[in-house]
Amino acid sequence: AQRVTQPEKLLSVFKGAPVELKCNYSYSGSPELFWYVQYSRQRLQLLLRHISRESIKGFTADLNKGETSFHLKKPFAQEEDSAMYYCALRITQGGSEKLVFGKGTKLTVNP
């Protein structure tokens, strides 16, 4: 079954501390993974996609196929990073596609 698991509902860190938001997936095909962020009262927006291997706002995420993980990391968290973070898996099936989301992790960065 295709599934995205974010084990932490809530994560709280202090400003300047490292942060890691966990994401594990289950998919029989070749995985394509994303991180989306939703700041307070704003729409969902793309943060990272694994194929780009980019760093956005100091965040990075590496796809580990062996551990079926795509954890999001930032070495020094900032207060403005406080938001909901969703990990998503793109599934393709018979010409159709969709994104399956994890349940999200609410990150709070305290001053």
Next chain:
Amino acid sequence: GAVVSQHPSRVICKSGTSVKIECRSLDFQATTMFWYRQFPKQSLMLMATSNEGSKATYEQGVEKDKFLINHASLTLSTLTVTSAHPEDSSFYICSARRVSVNYGYTFGSGTRLTVV
């Protein structure tokens, strides 16, 4: 950049009435649009996928006669909640996929539906 406009942002309707939610891609063409439902403090659950000019594909457990989806053009998809009941109250979000950009999913700002 890619912008998806979703209207209305909030709507309150009486039980038994129908409500239409619009999702427009403002500066790009979207062959595929997705409709999600989000319950409080929960994740986005995909309801259906709409492709321009063809019937929508509904996820298991979603009543297609209740949630009517129309994708009449490359820039507009609509979701109509028919004969709404209080249990249909939720946050509905649309997403559009750009034609020319791989993995280009852009999300609308969502519609808060309250059925009284």
